[in-house]
Amino acid sequence: MRIGVIGAGQLGRMLALAGYPLGMRFMFLDRSDDTPAAALGGNVIGAFDDPASLAELVAGSDILTFEFENVPAPALETLPADPPLWPPASALQYAQDRLHEKNLFAELDIASAPSRPVDDLEGLRGAVAELGLPAVLKTRRLGYDGKGQTVLHKQDDIDAAWEKLGDVPLLLEKFIPFDFEVSLIGVRSSTGETVFYPLTRNHHEDGILRYSLAPFEDVALESQAQSALNAIMSRLGYVGVLTVEFFVSDGRLLANEMAPRVHNSGHWTIEGAVTSQFENHLRAIAGLPLGGTTVTGHSAMINFIGSMPDRREVLALANCHLHDYGKSPRPGRKLGHATAVTATVEARDQALQALRRLNVN
Ligand SMILES: Nc1ncnc2c1ncn2[C@@H]1O[C@H](COP(=O)(O)OP(=O)(O)O)[C@@H](O)[C@H]1O
Ligand SMILES: [Mg+2]
Structure with a gap:
């Protein structure tokens, strides 16, 4: 069974290490061959949304999966129905955008921190007024390991937070003093x-x-x-x-x-x-x-x-x-x-x- 993996980071590497005893083989798609997973399978080198690279991965795989969330939507749209892609592309679409993720939680009655989408400085001021401070401003897309977010403690932090993250769709979230x-x-x-x-x-x-x-x-x-x-x-x-x-x-x-x-x-x-x-x-x-x-x-x-x-x-x-x-x-x-x-x-x-x-x- 040939597993095609979009991404070749450490998660791909550990997937392959777990799959070999089951008789599986691996092919990875990533932008370079200097990756944690490269030595553990075949490598297709190319952008995640490059049609020729995706076609090569598809041709060499019985099942497709991914090891990171930010697979570009156009790449997912061009994939054929066979080989199957798991988890489903819909899961990626929710996980890629914090606003969509929040909406999914709300639809399923899963409690999460109160939040507001923010698209401009005025919107940020409004969201701060509604949610209060402290609050965490996060980019809706592409954040990981705490990157793409900043904590606002006081009104004076609004401009600096906007300077730091503005220009992309954002989400302001109430700061939760969790246990x-x-x-x-x-x-x-x-x-x-x-x-x-x-x-x-x-x-x-x-x-x-x-x-x-x-x-x-x-x-x-x-x-x-x-x-x-x-x-x-x-x-x-x-x-x-x-x-x-x-x-x-x-x-x-x-x-x-x-x-x-x-x-x-x-x-x-x-x-x-x-x-x-x-x-x-x-x-x-x-x-x-x-x-x-x-x-x-x-x-x-x-x-x-x-x-x-x-x-x-x-x-x-x-x-x-x-x-x-x-x-x-x-x-x-x-x-x-x-x-x-x-x-x-x-x-x-x-x-x-x-x-x-x-x-x-
Ligand atoms: N609303 C919040 N209140 C308090 N802490 C938060 C809040 N949002 C994020 N954090 C802290 O920052 C960490 C990373 O934030 P998270 O939203 O999970 O982004 P990432 O995608 O970078 O993992 C969380 O695990 C938590 O420790
Ligand atoms: Mg996290």
Whole structure:
């Protein structure tokens, strides 16, 4: 079975690493061959919306999927019905635009932070008056890892925020003084079978995920989160892995955003669950039975951002697994991660502290 993947970053690399044992082969489409996934399959080098490159990927694939959200709409429109593309293009269209995503949450009665679309400076002033401060101004499209957003604390911040982000469609969102953040990863196969991983607790700094802990045991929150994902999956006829990030505020979930793909907050599943999110995504899009999502212990996953630690020091820690994506260092760039899987919560917290000490950032 040949899987064609749009994008060749670390998510594509980890998909391929999970797919080879199942007898799958991979072809990646990306703009260069200097990518984390390049060594793990065939490579089509071209723009994501270049018709000839897409045709080459289509010709070499039995199933198509993507490992990032910003696949241009024109590219999706030119794809033939066969090979199938999973998750469905409709999921991408919602996830690519924060306003569409908010509207989908509202339509499905999924609570999220109050927000207003903003198209000009006057509109921003109006939205601030309606929502109050503090608030977060976000670009509707193309934001990731906290890029494309800025927090407004006082009226005087309005002009600077507009200067920084203006000229593209924006969304102003009420700032939520949340207690903590969680995410839920669900998987739905083309046969309709659905499974969920346990909740993951996530810690972001400067808008970028620093570490995740799982399982986060909270039966009430988990069932609220599962209902939200079930609603989104049925509405979209979803196939593949779907991730939704939530804020937890006063014991209530507020959906922050959805990702129609494998997700950084699920990297712990590679060693910390019976079946990884990557393998389950591939099983789902290939119509194969889904694998168990039971945890094998208590996991801590830490991102290496901007620079990699000495691999010897990571590997010297008990129960630790290193993932080096082979990327060149750049400030704010995710270069790799490590996961520790332990028998107890106490051991997990110790492992997290040890890993945080290694991560010079
Ligand atoms: N409305 C908000 N209130 C409080 N914190 C927020 C809000 N929006 C975003 N953040 C913080 O910034 C992080 C990144 O924002 P997010 O909207 O998920 O963008 P990205 O696409 O960059 O992940 C969130 O995980 C959270 O920690
Ligand atoms: Mg996010």
